[in-house]
Amino acid sequence: MSICQSIYFLSEATAHVVDEQVSGSLPAPSLSPTGHLVVAVCLGFIGTFGFLNNFVVLALFCRYRALRSPMNVLLVSISVSDLLVSTLGTPFSFAASTQGRWLIGRAGCVWYGFINACLGIVSLISLAVLSYERYCTMLAPTVADGRDYGPALAGVCFSWLYSVAWTVPPLLGWSRYGPEGPGTTCSVDWKTQTPNNISYIVCLFTFCLVLPFGVIVYSYGKLLQAIRQVRSVNSLVSRRREQRVLLMVVTMVACYLVCWLPYGVAALLSTFGPRDLLTPEASIMPSLLAKSSTVINPVIYIFMNRQPNYLFVQLSLRCSSEPAFTPRGERWRCK
Structure with missing residues (x-):
């Protein structure tokens, strides 16, 4: 009997060790049941409307050729990344x-952290590329060719490859992905204060937050300066159109800052501040705010851009099959 008991306890201990290696040392729940319920309701709202809003943007882009401009390709890239977050991240x-x-x-925590970090950086880098594209377009001496998708597609490829380049290192040993907040989400390990981890976090914030925002501030600063100096009557209509586009993109960037800046500050406090400075309750709000950017971006795009707004209303009302015209005068039919 003693031999059987020894074999039993040995097998139980082995199973426990294997389970720990697979699941990792995840923290015990630190919110009350009511707190977890509130977070679940918020995530349900963010996931549902993040999916629906970005799906509408992609549907409009696929349905109407009038929207397939080079600038909109970058906006579609942002919608794709936000839609993937709503599909592959938020449900978990x-x-x-x-x-x-x-x-x-x-393993699921590592996968979740990588997906959310990668797609979040894609959106941020895409906004930086978009701001630089607006800067080059408005300051160009000639009207940009609306059929030249090369620069826009290059910007999209750059945004995705740049993001992957900075989110793969934790999978290879430079820092790591782990649980954050109350233990129901995962991200980069902000709390481990080792040279390996801190060096990655410093580089991540420098090249994936500070540098993109530097590009954004420089580009829009130059654009605003150029708009104020415009005095040509002949270009009044085109300049007003450019100003509307500029307002839309600036609003999108401002909302992105509002969503992500608290999360960035909370992450830095977790890394460089006292170990218990941020409680799980205090850290969950910046995380929810960051995730809400997937809901806000498509709303800004639809309601601040006259053409998508018009087409969205027509699509929502299930318009008749008679020929109609978009604001740019292009014919289309609703089926």
Whole structure:
């Protein structure tokens, strides 16, 4: 009997060790059941409307040729990344919040952290590329060719490759992905204060936050300066159109800052501040605010851009099959 008991306890210990290696040392739940329920409701709202809003943007882009401009290609790239977050990321944190704990183990936590970090950086870099594209377009001596998609596609490829380049290192040993906040979401390990981890976080913030925002501030600063200096009556109509586009993109960037700046500050405080400076309750709000950017960007694009707004209304009203005209005078039909 003693031999059987020894074999039993040995097998139980081995199973426990294997389970720890697979699932990792995930933190125990630190929010009350009511707190987890509130977070789950917020994530459910963000996931649902993030998916629907970005799906509408992509549907409009696919349905109407009038929207297929080079600048809109960059906006579509942002919508694709936000849609993927709503599809591949938010459902897992929502499910974890409903149960009060992370459900898919250490490997799932690493996967979740990588996906959300990569797609979030894609949106930020795309906004920086978009601001530089607006800067080059408005200051160009000639009217830009609306059929030249080369620069826009190059910008999209750059945004995605740049993001992948900065989010793969934690998978290879430079820092790591792990649980954050109350243990129902995962991200870059902000709390481990080792040279390996801190060096990655410093580089991540420098090249994926400070540098893109420097490009954005420089580009829009020059654009605003150029707009104030315009005195040509002949270009009044085109300049007003450019100003509307500029207002839309600036608003999108401002909202992105509002969504992501608190999260960035909270992450830096977790890395360089005292270990217990941020409680899980205090850290969950910046995380939710950052995730809400997937809902806000498509709303700005539809309601601040006259042409998508017009086409969205027509699509929503299920317009008749008679020929109609877009604001640019292009014919189309609703089926």
